[in-house]
Amino acid sequence: MDLHYAETPNGWKVSICLEELGLPYRLIRVPLDQPRTPEFLAISPNGRIPAIVDHDAAEPIAIFESGAILLYLAERARRLIPADTVGRSHVIQWLMWQMAGLGPMAGQNGHFRLYAPEPVPYAIERYGNEVHRLYGVLDNQLARTGAFIAGNYSIADIACFPWIMTHKKQGLSLDDFPALQRWFAELRARPQVQRGLAAGKGIDGMRNNDMDAAARARLFGWKAAE
Known part of the structure; x- marks a missing residue:
């Protein structure tokens, strides 16, 4: 490979x-x-x-x-993905959520916070607020499952984790998202993730x-x- x-x-x-x-x-x-x-x-x-x-x-x-x-x-x-149709659907939904929402919005937030030649306050506020909202969506989901994003550990977790890795550069604190903070610490400790x-x-x-x-x-x- x-x-x-x-x-x-x-x-x-x-x-x-x-x-x-x-x-x-x-x-x-x-x-x-x-x-x-x-x-x-x-x-x-x-x-x-x-x-x-x-x-x-x-x-x-x-x-x-x-x-x-x-x-x-x-x-x-x-x-890392269920064989049954319902379980598979849950994983794919959250994978698509990351691809369409969390990743692009965090990418734009990071760009305007870290790389723009000059500060653009509207863009920083717009994308910062949206990433904060998306962190909240994920926090709520993890509070519901009490474990991983789609129940069992899956590619949905692997897709989302690196975009939470950047939370400090995103200007966010995981203290505001207790379920997300718990999940992040558990994944960060996995030898395979390291x-x-x-x-x-x-x-x-x-x-x-x-x-x-x-x-x-x-x-x-x-x-x-x-």
Whole structure:
């Protein structure tokens, strides 16, 4: 299994999932600010990480989009997603919630809080409030289940966890969300999660924080056909 990777919440999702499933994989660093090669675009048409190539399938298959990768890996291993229709539906709903809501909103909040050349108060308030609301949605769900997001530990938890990892940079405190705080501490302590988070450490240039201002300008300035 090849994992095209950088140390971001979406990259962490896949490295954590691979560690949880015990599947061997090879990390391939993808510099976030560099133009995409035709070879990489053949694997990930959106030009973003993460993407995987499964060489152990009947014939090698490339998959992009972190949610699709998690779903593929869970189905391949027959773990981290229920086999019954109702249970499976619950997991997929929360996976889609993360992909459509928590991730994009937290990403925009982080961008305007950390990377915008000048403060944009409206954007900081708009996205900050929405991430706070989404944390509340997740806190309520975890209070209802008393355990994991969809009952048993699943790819829904793996998808959401890295976006809660960034709560301090999001300007949020987990003290405001007791059920979420409990869940976060439990996942953070899992050895598989720790290994997934550490997967890129020691690989030169892997960390997003290594980018200088010029690199960030390239990353955030891409247009079509670039």
